[in-house]
Ligand SMILES: [Ca+2]
């Protein structure tokens with residue numbers, strides 16, 4: 256109906272004005288053509304926003320905006336992509352640029368027509384989609400987010416409020432820290448072509464820590480720095496074990512998500528007298544930094560005292576090295592994998608000393 260009505264009007268104009276289909280300069284132009292339809296990428300996803308330009312012979316002859324994967328409306332009287340061409344020459348081809356990228360579809364321009372033309376854009380011509388690191392997830396207190404996969408010469412823009420990135424938004428420079436839950440969206444813009452990548456988004460859930468963190472360090476006697484790993488650290492509430500961990504190479508330890516309360520930190524490993532820190536007060540969201548603890552070595556038999564029994568044990572393994580019969584690592588107080596004078600010297604230093612478990 257629409258087409259017939261328009262053709263009728265065109266015919267009337269020709270009759271009234273006496274113009275021929277081939278217009279000379281100054282003549283009344285022919286009726287425009289109108290287009291509408293869907294706009295999708297070649298993977299089937301809709302192009303959400305942007306602009307469509309109609310091009311004939313390299314000249315822009317009309318443009319309209321994209322809304323939720325559509326341009327124009329099929330309904331009479333509603334907006335369409337109106338394409339005007341000054342002369343009604345048969346065979347003129349209309350091409351369509353979707354956000355600067357030529358769609359795979361084209362159509363022969365015909366004055367006065369209204370045509371549905373679904374446009375498809377090849378994703379390969381767009382900048383690569385950026386990637387989040389980490390790509391969303393659940394975190395405690397905060398998370399630091401990086402954006403990768405940004406081609407050289409391009410910039411990534413991101414938002415934290417769920418809106419689509421635009422050139423007036425935030426340019427990504429270095430990883431940023433989130434302390435509240437939300438959705439991060441990012442897209443890459445290539446300023447040399449004026450093209451945007453697709454938008455990528457990721458949801459980050461940030462849970463506030465219920466408890467606090469206990470952190471400290473241990474220096475086991477007789478060992479060289481960097482070999483302090485594996486000392487047991489236990490968090491006690493009265494006599495009840497709440498948490499446990501072991502030291503890293505540098506002697507440090509950390510226990511997270513400790514509920515509020517007052518605790519004892521007990522440090523105990525084979526060969527060493529135990530040591531404890533009383534009255535460790537933990538509050539939610541904060542970190543307790545405990546002083547370094549020096550662990551005394553020489554308790555070969557594990558009774559948390561150093562004395563004659565340990566001396567006997569040392570003698571029974573005297574002069575033995577790792578791999579030899581009679582060697583016992585519990586007597587190797589300095590960790591050099593052999594039993595001898597250096598270990599005896601350490602034993603003497605701590606003679607008659609007691610650990611924290613002995614009243
Ligand atoms: Ca002992």
Ligand SMILES: [Ca+2]
Pocket residue numbers: 586587588589590591592593594595597598
């Ligand atoms: Ca030794």
